[in-house]
Amino acid sequence: MTPTNPTPARTQVGIVGAGPAGLMLSHLLHLAGVDSVVLESRSRAEVEATLRAGVLEQGTVDLLIETGVGERMLREGAVHHGIELRFDGRGHRIALSELTDGRAIMLYAQHEVIKDLIAARLAAEGSLVFDAQDVSIHDFDASKPHIRFTHADRKRQLACDFIVGCDGFRGVCRASVPANVRHEYSRTYPFGWFGILVKAPPYSPELIYANHERGFSLVSTRSRDVQRLYFQCDPDDSTESWPDDRIWAELAARLATQDDWTLREGDIFQKGIVAMRSFVCEPMQFGSLFLAGDAAHIVPPTGAKGLNLAIADVCVLSDALIEYYATGRRDGLGGYSALALERVWAAEHFSWWMTSMLHRFDDRDPFQQRLQLAQLKEVARSHAFQTALAENYVGHPIRRRASPEHLKRRPQKKRRGAYGVGAT
Ligand code: FAD
Numbered sequence: 001m002t003p004t005n006p007t008p009a010r011t012q013v014g015i016v017g018a019g020p021a022g023l024m025l026s027h028l029l030h031l032a033g034v035d036s037v038v039l040e041s042r043s044r045a046e047v048e049a050t051l052r053a054g055v056l057e058q059g060t061v062d063l064l065i066e067t068g069v070g071e072r073m074l075r076e077g078a079v080h081h082g083i084e085l086r087f088d089g090r091g092h093r094i095a096l097s098e099l100t101d102g103r104a105i106m107l108y109a110q111h112e113v114i115k116d117l118i119a120a121r122l123a124a125e126g127s128l129v130f131d132a133q134d135v136s137i138h139d140f141d142a143s144k145p146h147i148r149f150t151h152a153d154r155k156r157q158l159a160c161d162f163i164v165g166c167d168g169f170r171g172v173c174r175a176s177v178p179a180n181v182r183h184e185y186s187r188t189y190p191f192g193w194f195g196i197l198v199k200a201p202p203y204s205p206e207l208i209y210a211n212h213e214r215g216f217s218l219v220s221t222r223s224r225d226v227q228r229l230y231f232q233c234d235p236d237d238s239t240e241s242w243p244d245d246r247i248w249a250e251l252a253a254r255l256a257t258q259d260d261w262t263l264r265e266g267d268i269f270q271k272g273i274v275a276m277r278s279f280v281c282e283p284m285q286f287g288s289l290f291l292a293g294d295a296a297h298i299v300p301p302t303g304a305k306g307l308n309l310a311i312a313d314v315c316v317l318s319d320a321l322i323e324y325y326a327t328g329r330r331d332g333l334g335g336y337s338a339l340a341l342e343r344v345w346a347a348e349h350f351s352w353w354m355t356s357m358l359h360r361f362d363d364r365d366p367f368q369q370r371l372q373l374a375q376l377k378e379v380a381r382s383h384a385f386q387t388a389l390a391e392n393y394v395g396h397p398i399r400r401r402a403s404p405e406h407l408k409r410r411p412q413k414k415r416r417g418a419y420g421v422g423a424t
């Protein structure tokens with residue numbers, strides 16, 4: 001692909017990965033007049049078409065609106081004030097908003113957030129380099145950090161003050177840190193999620209998280225015409241072994257209720273399987289290299305936390321970088337890892353707890369199965385348990401060291417010339 005603009009040779013913050021973390025970081029920095037370049041290995045079309053998350057926490061929604069990228073989400077997304085927990089053939093509503101002083105979640109697909117952020121960065125003449133190959137990071141433990149990559153068959157080098165690895169779980173940044181200085185904690189679950197997209201009107205006004213002896217299932221939504229459903233499966237299973245009829249029969253069995261709730265079949269137009277894992281890398285800073293989002297941590301999707309954690313990380317990190325460029329102080333940068341990890345571990349716990357409560361574990365003995373049912377009944381009965389679930393699900397407010405006053409400052413006009421800007 002021919003670049004439409006020359007790629008800069010130098011920037012303040014070099015960002016690897018144009019997922020939610022990398023794009024949001026670049027956007028937040030731009031609003032405070034800090035320069036960045038985002039290097040992404042895939043094409044823009046691929047990035048914008050990757051189907052993943054759908055649930056935005058209140059803090060994520062607020063940040064998108066506050067920073068001028070929430071307009072389409074407000075128009076096309078759906079606000080939900082509750083979720084249903086379903087087990088033993090009965091539904092139990094968790095009244096998210098009543099339990100959290102009016103906080104709520106927004107159903108708006110991750111790839112739509114991505115499209116909105118890319119559009120905003122390009123409108124501001126931001127530097128996004130798609131199709132960047134062989135990205136490697138260098139000298140982040142010394143004074144001259146830089147990133148090397150190949151673009152349009154040319155080898156390039158980007159010098160920067162800081163490198164931020166927003167390149168997801170399988171990216172290059174975390175792997176570039178010597179193994180003896182990072183501490184990794186992980187758990188792999190013995191199941192995956194089979195996800196489908198269906199052309200059909202909504203099955204339910206609120207998301208349904210269902211526990212059943214055949215396994216977990218989840219009813220979610222994307223729009224008035226497209227619905228998102230998931231069910232627990234063998235992580236090594238393949239989509240070929242699940243013809244549509246088998247999927248509908250399985251979902252009908254797992255979602256059946258005592259009052260004959262029925263699932264209308266629709267046209268399934270997308271199928272996929274995801275593995276389930278918990279993972280944390282500590283710390284999230286190594287010299288001039290910072291990790292954010294899935295590059296530093298993974299949660300199983302049951303708590304809908306991954307995208308939201310990625311956004312919270314870069315919110316904290318952008319404050320620290322902006323403080324550094326405004327004052328020369330490094331306190332925020334030095335405190336980033338500890339502050340981000342507090343939220344990360346809380347989300348790890350919540351996601352693990354939801355996963356443990358809702359899935360079928362083949363290796364659990366009858367005693368453990370009874371404990372799982374006892375936990376579900378406690379949540380259905382207890383206001384205190386429901387409040388804890390609701391607070392975690394809608395997300396705690398993002399803890400920031402400083403007031404985000406800088407967001408209100410007018411963005412500096414981007415300098416043209418030396419760097420060259422635009423999508424390449
Ligand atoms: P990513 O989105 O993984 O982005 C990383 C980017 O870096 C990618 O574009 C990749 O191409 C690029 N990259 C990788 N390597 C390189 C390289 N070497 N050089 C350059 N670029 C590179 N989270 C929620 O909050 N709510 C949900 O409801 C939810 N549901 C989910 C459902 C499913 C089925 C799945 C799979 C995930 C779900 N998640 C959810 C998790 C969420 O999608 C991720 O946590 C989120 O995408 C993390 O964003 P990120 O920017 O850190 O990483």
Ligand code: DHB
Nearest residue numbers: 053054220301302303304
């Ligand atoms: C969706 C994904 C999740 O991980 C979840 O917990 C709820 C909804 C979704 O894709 O809609």
